[in-house]
Amino acid sequence: MGQVNALAPNDPSAAGRSDTPDPSPSSPIADLLALRTPEGTALLDELRSYDPSQELAIATRLRRTHPAALVSAALGQARLRQRAVAKFGAEDAYRMFFTPNGVEQATRTSVATHRARRFAQTGAVRAVADLCCGIGGDAIALARAGIRVLAVDRDPLTAEVARANAAVLGLAELIEVRCADVAEIDTAPYDAVFVDPARRGGRGRIFDPEAYSPPLSWATGAALAAPRAALKIAPGIPHEAIPAQAEAEWISDGGDVKEAVLWFGEGFAAGSYRATVLPAGATLWSGAPLPAPPVGPVGRYLYEPDGAVIRAHLVADVVARCEGRLLDETIAYITSDQPYESPYTSGYEITDQLPFNMKKLKALLRERKVGVLTVKKRGSAVEPEELRRRMKLQGPNSATVFLTRVAGAPTMLIGHPLTGPA
Numbered sequence: 001m002g003q004v005n006a007l008a009p010n011d012p013s014a015a016g017r018s019d020t021p022d023p024s025p026s027s028p029i030a031d032l033l034a035l036r037t038p039e040g041t042a043l044l045d046e047l048r049s050y051d052p053s054q055e056l057a058i059a060t061r062l063r064r065t066h067p068a069a070l071v072s073a074a075l076g077q078a079r080l081r082q083r084a085v086a087k088f089g090a091e092d093a094y095r096m097f098f099t100p101n102g103v104e105q106a107t108r109t110s111v112a113t114h115r116a117r118r119f120a121q122t123g124a125v126r127a128v129a130d131l132c133c134g135i136g137g138d139a140i141a142l143a144r145a146g147i148r149v150l151a152v153d154r155d156p157l158t159a160e161v162a163r164a165n166a167a168v169l170g171l172a173e174l175i176e177v178r179c180a181d182v183a184e185i186d187t188a189p190y191d192a193v194f195v196d197p198a199r200r201g202g203r204g205r206i207f208d209p210e211a212y213s214p215p216l217s218w219a220t221g222a223a224l225a226a227p228r229a230a231l232k233i234a235p236g237i238p239h240e241a242i243p244a245q246a247e248a249e250w251i252s253d254g255g256d257v258k259e260a261v262l263w264f265g266e267g268f269a270a271g272s273y274r275a276t277v278l279p280a281g282a283t284l285w286s287g288a289p290l291p292a293p294p295v296g297p298v299g300r301y302l303y304e305p306d307g308a309v310i311r312a313h314l315v316a317d318v319v320a321r322c323e324g325r326l327l328d329e330t331i332a333y334i335t336s337d338q339p340y341e342s343p344y345t346s347g348y349e350i351t352d353q354l355p356f357n358m359k360k361l362k363a364l365l366r367e368r369k370v371g372v373l374t375v376k377k378r379g380s381a382v383e384p385e386e387l388r389r390r391m392k393l394q395g396p397n398s399a400t401v402f403l404t405r406v407a408g409a410p411t412m413l414i415g416h417p418l419t420g421p422a
């Protein structure tokens, strides 16, 4: 297979580099600039629906009429654009440029738009310093919310990609990209700062907030020095690590928790927690924790809270809303006797409750002619795949089984979703 040259990943040692990009003929920046010429643009358009399994044949054909380096760069970029569709949607992704790290670390449009809206809704944020802009995921959403952005990244290639993205999306008037270390930036002229530290190093994902680049303590200092601020952090951050001055928000999209954000300044409620569920845009907020919810027997319905609700420690709020109870004080499954519809939960009707017993479950599924089984678990060590294999499923029906504990006892609950797929 021909050598395919995706724009090189960020260099973690890039701190303090000069602002002048290196456009030497073999550099990734030169590749990016070549891709922005009419010839490069046409090649990328041609590769829009490119099938990676045909890469060798495509590369051979294109090299007959285009320089080999341009073909390599275009194939690498086409592959990154395909990966980026999930975050940015096809319309933007096929116009934008990416690096492998840049697409990996970028905020998806849905989340970036939600955050930009919150800044805009304060009515006081017209200019934001986006410290650690990457390829521009957040800067683009901020600009589209009508906010002027200074977008800063210390990696020259990444900054150049952000600049290209602002241009191709028609946002260059609103986004100024600067290649610099964030520590050099005077944020005083801005209404707000946004910091999205790099959470990946040479050895993969970084869990210690002080090992982020820049560290969370630096980002918090920058946030407190500004009138308003938002810091993007990993959703798994321990609550003890959240600064007292911050409102913490966990955001899920399509049922998966994507990130957490710490908000600072006027318009945000310090010390409070929020769960936001996209694409619905519903947001659950609590100023103070409720007392522990009641625990009781399995009712007709079971509600599984969205991951953002669980991370934000707002399960008790949902229990109160649906007038329900927990199945077990340590497990985030809610039960109630009445139907309850909410963006914060997935609801199921429970038809059977069994003590944990594989043989009994197998007999029951056979009797019900269940061929498709969704396995959900909390508080059980059983592997869903292993369980499905042992059930030897057959039949036209589907069901959901919950492996959990009810008042401490390992239990299986069988049911079906109230809406949507099993």
Ligand SMILES: C[S@@+](CC[C@H](N)C(=O)[O-])C[C@H]1O[C@@H](n2cnc3c(N)ncnc32)[C@H](O)[C@@H]1O
Binding pocket: 010, 102, 105, 106, 107, 108, 131, 132, 133, 134, 135, 136, 137, 138, 139, 152, 153, 154, 155, 158, 180, 181, 182, 183, 196, 197, 198, 199, 213, 214
């Ligand atoms: C998580 S990414 C930002 C992603 C961005 N918010 C987006 O949506 O595309 C973090 C970026 O921070 C940059 N970075 C890390 N430390 C930096 C520093 N001290 N100064 C400037 N940029 C830095 C990295 O080069 C990387 O591109």
